[in-house]
Amino acid sequence: MTESATEILTIQPWVVQAFCAAIFFIGLTGVLIRRNILVILMCVELMLNAVNLSFVAYADQLQDLGGQMAVFFIITVAAAESAVGLGLVIAMFRTLRSVDTDEIRLLKE
Protein backbone atom coordinates (compact mmCIF):
# COMPACT_ATOMS: atom_id res chain seq x y z
CA MET A 1 0.00 0.00 0.00
CA THR A 2 2.80 2.43 0.90
CA GLU A 3 4.49 1.33 -2.31
CA SER A 4 1.50 2.40 -4.44
CA ALA A 5 1.03 5.61 -2.39
CA THR A 6 4.57 6.74 -3.15
CA GLU A 7 4.00 5.67 -6.76
CA ILE A 8 1.06 8.07 -6.97
CA LEU A 9 2.76 10.87 -5.07
CA THR A 10 5.92 10.83 -7.19
CA ILE A 11 5.65 13.20 -10.14
CA GLN A 12 6.40 11.16 -13.25
CA PRO A 13 8.37 12.98 -15.98
CA TRP A 14 5.49 12.66 -18.42
CA VAL A 15 3.21 14.59 -16.03
CA VAL A 16 5.54 17.59 -16.21
CA GLN A 17 5.76 17.31 -20.00
CA ALA A 18 1.95 17.04 -20.22
CA PHE A 19 1.67 20.19 -18.09
CA CYS A 20 4.04 22.03 -20.47
CA ALA A 21 1.98 20.86 -23.44
CA ALA A 22 -1.22 22.04 -21.73
CA ILE A 23 0.18 25.55 -21.20
CA PHE A 24 1.52 25.56 -24.78
CA PHE A 25 -1.88 24.68 -26.23
CA ILE A 26 -3.68 27.20 -24.01
CA GLY A 27 -1.32 29.76 -25.57
CA LEU A 28 -1.99 28.44 -29.07
CA THR A 29 -5.75 28.61 -28.49
CA GLY A 30 -5.30 32.22 -27.42
CA VAL A 31 -3.37 33.05 -30.60
CA LEU A 32 -6.15 31.49 -32.67
CA ILE A 33 -9.24 32.93 -30.96
CA ARG A 34 -8.20 36.39 -29.78
CA ARG A 35 -8.29 39.42 -32.06
CA ASN A 36 -6.32 41.87 -29.90
CA ILE A 37 -2.73 41.97 -31.15
CA LEU A 38 -1.41 42.63 -27.61
CA VAL A 39 -3.13 39.55 -26.19
CA ILE A 40 -1.84 37.50 -29.12
CA LEU A 41 1.73 38.59 -28.26
CA MET A 42 1.10 37.65 -24.61
CA CYS A 43 -0.07 34.20 -25.71
CA VAL A 44 3.14 33.82 -27.75
CA GLU A 45 5.08 34.55 -24.55
CA LEU A 46 2.99 31.88 -22.82
CA MET A 47 3.96 29.34 -25.49
CA LEU A 48 7.65 30.25 -25.19
CA ASN A 49 7.43 29.78 -21.43
CA ALA A 50 5.87 26.35 -21.85
CA VAL A 51 8.77 25.30 -24.08
CA ASN A 52 11.25 26.67 -21.53
CA LEU A 53 9.67 24.57 -18.81
CA SER A 54 9.86 21.52 -21.04
CA PHE A 55 13.61 22.13 -21.53
CA VAL A 56 14.17 22.55 -17.78
CA ALA A 57 12.20 19.39 -16.99
CA TYR A 58 14.29 17.38 -19.45
CA ALA A 59 17.48 18.95 -18.06
CA ASP A 60 16.46 17.71 -14.63
CA GLN A 61 15.37 14.30 -15.86
CA LEU A 62 18.45 13.61 -18.01
CA GLN A 63 20.89 15.35 -15.64
CA ASP A 64 22.25 17.46 -18.49
CA LEU A 65 22.46 21.23 -18.08
CA GLY A 66 22.30 21.81 -21.84
CA GLY A 67 18.54 22.19 -21.41
CA GLN A 68 19.00 25.04 -18.97
CA MET A 69 21.45 26.74 -21.35
CA ALA A 70 18.85 26.53 -24.11
CA VAL A 71 16.39 28.31 -21.81
CA PHE A 72 18.82 31.22 -21.44
CA PHE A 73 18.96 31.74 -25.17
CA ILE A 74 15.19 31.36 -25.50
CA ILE A 75 14.68 34.03 -22.82
CA THR A 76 17.00 36.35 -24.78
CA VAL A 77 15.16 35.69 -28.04
CA ALA A 78 11.80 36.23 -26.26
CA ALA A 79 12.96 39.60 -24.94
CA ALA A 80 14.14 40.66 -28.40
CA GLU A 81 10.93 39.35 -29.97
CA SER A 82 8.67 41.26 -27.59
CA ALA A 83 10.64 44.48 -28.08
CA VAL A 84 10.33 44.29 -31.87
CA GLY A 85 6.75 42.97 -31.66
CA LEU A 86 5.58 45.80 -29.46
CA GLY A 87 7.33 48.25 -31.79
CA LEU A 88 5.27 46.76 -34.62
CA VAL A 89 2.10 47.08 -32.50
CA ILE A 90 2.81 50.77 -31.98
CA ALA A 91 3.44 51.27 -35.71
CA MET A 92 0.21 49.38 -36.49
CA PHE A 93 -1.79 51.44 -34.01
CA ARG A 94 -0.42 54.63 -35.52
CA THR A 95 -1.60 53.72 -39.03
CA LEU A 96 -4.87 51.92 -38.24
CA ARG A 97 -5.87 53.52 -34.91
CA SER A 98 -6.75 49.99 -33.81
CA VAL A 99 -5.17 46.91 -32.24
CA ASP A 100 -7.69 44.57 -33.84
CA THR A 101 -6.06 42.07 -36.22
CA ASP A 102 -9.22 41.99 -38.35
CA GLU A 103 -8.48 45.60 -39.31
CA ILE A 104 -5.33 44.54 -41.16
CA ARG A 105 -6.73 44.26 -44.67
CA LEU A 106 -4.39 46.19 -46.94
CA LEU A 107 -0.85 45.45 -47.97
CA LYS A 108 0.02 49.16 -48.03
CA GLU A 109 -1.14 52.29 -46.27
Add this chain to the structure above:
Amino acid sequence: MSISPVAFYLFGGLAIAFALMVVLKKNPVSSAFSLVMVFFAFAGIYAILNAHLIAALQILVYAGAIMVLFVFVIMLLNADEPSFDMRRAHPAIRLISAVACFALLGFFVWAHKRSGAGGAPLGVFTKEAVVASGGNSKVISQLMFSKYILPFELTSILLLAAIVGAVAIAKRKLSDSK
Protein backbone atom coordinates in the same frame (compact mmCIF):
# COMPACT_ATOMS: atom_id res chain seq x y z
CA MET B 1 11.79 12.62 -10.69
CA SER B 2 12.17 13.56 -7.05
CA ILE B 3 10.17 16.76 -6.93
CA SER B 4 7.64 17.71 -4.30
CA PRO B 5 4.15 16.81 -5.59
CA VAL B 6 2.45 19.39 -3.37
CA ALA B 7 4.57 22.25 -4.73
CA PHE B 8 4.25 21.01 -8.31
CA TYR B 9 0.46 20.70 -8.24
CA LEU B 10 0.12 24.04 -6.41
CA PHE B 11 2.26 26.00 -8.90
CA GLY B 12 0.97 23.97 -11.84
CA GLY B 13 -2.67 24.59 -10.93
CA LEU B 14 -1.98 28.30 -10.45
CA ALA B 15 -0.19 28.47 -13.81
CA ILE B 16 -3.03 26.74 -15.70
CA ALA B 17 -5.72 28.86 -14.02
CA PHE B 18 -3.96 32.13 -14.78
CA ALA B 19 -3.01 31.00 -18.30
CA LEU B 20 -6.71 30.41 -18.98
CA MET B 21 -7.41 33.90 -17.62
CA VAL B 22 -4.84 35.38 -20.03
CA VAL B 23 -6.82 33.91 -22.92
CA LEU B 24 -10.35 34.47 -21.61
CA LYS B 25 -10.22 37.90 -19.93
CA LYS B 26 -11.61 40.64 -22.15
CA ASN B 27 -9.47 43.46 -20.83
CA PRO B 28 -5.81 43.35 -21.99
CA VAL B 29 -4.70 44.82 -18.66
CA SER B 30 -6.26 41.85 -16.81
CA SER B 31 -4.57 39.53 -19.30
CA ALA B 32 -1.22 41.21 -18.65
CA PHE B 33 -1.47 40.85 -14.88
CA SER B 34 -2.65 37.23 -15.16
CA LEU B 35 0.43 36.63 -17.31
CA VAL B 36 2.62 38.05 -14.52
CA MET B 37 1.08 35.48 -12.15
CA VAL B 38 1.79 32.71 -14.68
CA PHE B 39 5.45 33.82 -14.80
CA PHE B 40 5.69 33.71 -11.00
CA ALA B 41 4.16 30.22 -10.91
CA PHE B 42 6.63 29.09 -13.57
CA ALA B 43 9.50 30.51 -11.50
CA GLY B 44 8.30 28.34 -8.61
CA ILE B 45 8.30 25.25 -10.84
CA TYR B 46 11.83 26.06 -12.10
CA ALA B 47 12.96 26.30 -8.48
CA ILE B 48 11.60 22.86 -7.56
CA LEU B 49 13.21 21.43 -10.72
CA ASN B 50 16.65 22.57 -9.41
CA ALA B 51 17.00 25.41 -11.94
CA HIS B 52 17.56 28.18 -9.43
CA LEU B 53 19.31 30.66 -11.71
CA ILE B 54 16.57 30.33 -14.31
CA ALA B 55 13.92 30.83 -11.63
CA ALA B 56 15.55 34.14 -10.69
CA LEU B 57 15.98 35.16 -14.34
CA GLN B 58 12.35 34.30 -15.04
CA ILE B 59 11.22 36.87 -12.48
CA LEU B 60 13.81 39.48 -13.46
CA VAL B 61 13.46 39.25 -17.23
CA TYR B 62 9.87 38.12 -17.80
CA ALA B 63 7.94 39.56 -14.87
CA GLY B 64 10.32 42.51 -14.57
CA ALA B 65 11.25 43.61 -18.08
CA ILE B 66 8.92 42.04 -20.65
CA MET B 67 5.71 42.62 -18.71
CA VAL B 68 6.65 46.22 -17.95
CA LEU B 69 7.08 46.67 -21.70
CA PHE B 70 3.61 45.21 -22.31
CA VAL B 71 1.92 47.35 -19.67
CA PHE B 72 3.74 50.39 -20.97
CA VAL B 73 2.49 49.77 -24.51
CA ILE B 74 -1.08 49.24 -23.26
CA MET B 75 -0.81 52.59 -21.51
CA LEU B 76 0.75 54.23 -24.57
CA LEU B 77 -2.01 52.96 -26.86
CA ASN B 78 -4.72 54.56 -24.73
CA ALA B 79 -7.03 51.71 -23.68
CA ASP B 80 -10.12 53.94 -23.87
CA GLU B 81 -10.17 53.63 -27.64
CA PRO B 82 -13.25 51.77 -28.87
CA SER B 83 -11.02 49.27 -30.69
CA PHE B 84 -10.09 47.90 -27.28
CA ASP B 85 -13.53 46.44 -26.65
CA MET B 86 -12.25 43.01 -27.66
CA ARG B 87 -14.16 41.72 -30.57
CA ARG B 88 -13.43 38.03 -30.89
CA ALA B 89 -13.60 35.49 -33.65
CA HIS B 90 -16.85 33.89 -34.73
CA PRO B 91 -18.09 31.46 -32.02
CA ALA B 92 -17.84 28.48 -34.36
CA ILE B 93 -14.22 29.30 -35.23
CA ARG B 94 -13.48 29.78 -31.55
CA LEU B 95 -14.99 26.40 -30.69
CA ILE B 96 -13.20 24.61 -33.54
CA SER B 97 -9.83 26.17 -32.59
CA ALA B 98 -10.21 25.25 -28.93
CA VAL B 99 -11.33 21.68 -29.65
CA ALA B 100 -8.57 21.18 -32.25
CA CYS B 101 -5.93 22.50 -29.85
CA PHE B 102 -7.00 20.25 -27.02
CA ALA B 103 -7.31 17.23 -29.31
CA LEU B 104 -3.71 17.94 -30.39
CA LEU B 105 -2.74 18.23 -26.72
CA GLY B 106 -4.27 14.83 -25.97
CA PHE B 107 -2.52 13.35 -28.99
CA PHE B 108 0.86 14.80 -27.95
CA VAL B 109 0.54 13.48 -24.40
CA TRP B 110 -0.49 10.06 -25.71
CA ALA B 111 2.38 10.00 -28.23
CA HIS B 112 4.87 11.17 -25.60
CA LYS B 113 3.82 8.46 -23.14
CA ARG B 114 3.95 5.85 -25.91
CA SER B 115 7.33 6.88 -27.29
CA GLY B 116 9.10 6.43 -23.96
CA ALA B 117 10.98 9.68 -24.58
CA GLY B 118 13.67 10.51 -22.09
CA GLY B 119 15.42 7.18 -22.51
CA ALA B 120 18.56 9.06 -23.53
CA PRO B 121 21.74 8.34 -21.56
CA LEU B 122 21.98 10.38 -18.37
CA GLY B 123 24.44 13.24 -18.26
CA VAL B 124 27.07 13.94 -15.64
CA PHE B 125 25.24 16.78 -13.88
CA THR B 126 23.52 14.88 -11.09
CA LYS B 127 22.09 16.94 -8.25
CA GLU B 128 24.95 15.90 -5.98
CA ALA B 129 27.60 16.74 -8.59
CA VAL B 130 26.12 20.21 -9.15
CA VAL B 131 25.99 20.90 -5.41
CA ALA B 132 29.55 19.62 -4.96
CA SER B 133 30.92 21.94 -7.66
CA GLY B 134 29.38 25.09 -6.22
CA GLY B 135 25.66 25.13 -7.02
CA ASN B 136 23.45 25.68 -10.07
CA SER B 137 24.50 29.28 -10.83
CA LYS B 138 28.21 28.53 -10.74
CA VAL B 139 27.97 25.42 -12.94
CA ILE B 140 25.73 27.23 -15.44
CA SER B 141 28.11 30.19 -15.59
CA GLN B 142 31.11 27.95 -16.21
CA LEU B 143 29.22 26.16 -19.00
CA MET B 144 28.14 29.48 -20.51
CA PHE B 145 31.69 30.78 -20.79
CA SER B 146 33.23 27.54 -22.01
CA LYS B 147 31.07 25.19 -24.06
CA TYR B 148 28.36 27.72 -25.00
CA ILE B 149 30.59 30.77 -25.55
CA LEU B 150 29.75 31.15 -29.27
CA PRO B 151 25.94 31.31 -28.88
CA PHE B 152 26.44 33.56 -25.86
CA GLU B 153 28.46 36.05 -27.93
CA LEU B 154 26.02 35.80 -30.84
CA THR B 155 23.28 36.82 -28.40
CA SER B 156 24.82 40.30 -28.23
CA ILE B 157 24.44 40.70 -32.01
CA LEU B 158 20.82 39.57 -31.76
CA LEU B 159 20.10 42.10 -29.02
CA LEU B 160 21.79 44.89 -31.00
CA ALA B 161 19.70 44.00 -34.05
CA ALA B 162 16.55 43.98 -31.89
CA ILE B 163 17.33 47.41 -30.39
CA VAL B 164 18.00 48.99 -33.79
CA GLY B 165 14.97 47.25 -35.32
CA ALA B 166 12.59 48.24 -32.53
CA VAL B 167 13.64 51.90 -32.68
CA ALA B 168 13.50 51.98 -36.48
CA ILE B 169 10.01 50.44 -36.55
CA ALA B 170 8.43 52.34 -33.68
CA LYS B 171 9.78 55.82 -34.28
CA ARG B 172 7.64 58.34 -36.06
CA LYS B 173 8.59 58.98 -39.67
CA LEU B 174 10.46 62.24 -40.13
CA SER B 175 7.84 63.54 -42.55
CA ASP B 176 5.09 63.04 -39.92
CA SER B 177 6.72 65.25 -37.34
CA LYS B 178 6.81 68.31 -39.62
